[in-house]
Amino acid sequence: MESQIKSLDDLIQSLKQLPGIGQRSAQKLALSIIHMPKVKVQNIADNLIKVKSKVHLCRRCFNLTEMDECQICSDPGRDKNLLCVVEQPLDLWNLEKARIYNGIYHVLHGHLNPLDSIGPDELFIPQLLDRLKTEAFTEVILATNPTIEGETTAMYLRQAITKIKPNLKISRLARGLSTGSDIEYVDPLTLKNAFDNRR
């Protein structure tokens, strides 16, 4: 279903290249542009260009930043002996929002996934292993997701890290019931974890 209006069809086509935007959403977004004030549309366009030109990866932890090193790596108040490994910047932001952790991070930008040909070299795993050789950590927290891919990635990392630093403490985030969850609806694996790790 095309609009037969060239500029609109061009916009729909380009919006469809964004993840999670299908034909239908692209159409709705493109149509909404027509009813928006020109200054707001210009603003979105400017911000797109600005992000693309300004934001890059922190050379140390691969978090997003507009600087050479990210705000966390360059903060003297952070504990440089604690390293937390996450899959995505969004995971890091959510941990930061919770204000529960004062160490530094390493962002993998994904998880191992052999079906999609995502091996260690497609992620920032070689860079993580390099950091273990040059920086002095007392603990590495593997905060990958509690999914099959996240667990696989954590398992791989544990082996690779142990090879380099056999005595380094390696941990995983605890598994159990989420706050506010209803035991009636909790999945069996979470229940098993909650029982096994009960205290």
Added chain:
Amino acid sequence: MESQIKSLDDLIQSLKQLPGIGQRSAQKLALSIIHMPKVKVQNIADNLIKVKSKVHLCRRCFNLTEMDECQICSDPGRDKNLLCVVEQPLDLWNLEKARIYNGIYHVLHGHLNPLDSIGPDELFIPQLLDRLKTEAFTEVILATNPTIEGETTAMYLRQAITKIKPNLKISRLARGLSTGSDIEYVDPLTLKNAFDNRR
């Protein structure tokens, strides 16, 4: 949850002004920009500006167009005696895609909704009534949606049109079973329509 990166937060804020884009979707979209080739991001930005500056409403039927009159209004092959009234350009596009109608259109750009203070003057209803005075139609098809708001709009239009042109034929699209639907799951109102209009 903010990224603490100014250009990225600015982009997230501006994307949230699009309909159907919440905090979460805006974050995911903004992050995907970072991993896209620069030329594609530039392309999206250019297309946004182009649509905003080029696309406007057809002065006759209020369909979207880059010209003065839209492709349908200016097509000599279309039957100018048949008028189909739709809520949105997307409805028009879908009717066009089906290739079942060769008349012209009038796009209301919404439906009556007293709760949101959308009255006839917020839609292109005055312009529709003007067209009925100056153009010679043999039939007006009220193709608003089969929803409460769409039916209300059709009912209002039927009364308003009858006042101006008491003998003009006014029709609604037929109601009944959708092709491929399973009677087991069809809602009662649709079943009633399917029975009442059986042939």
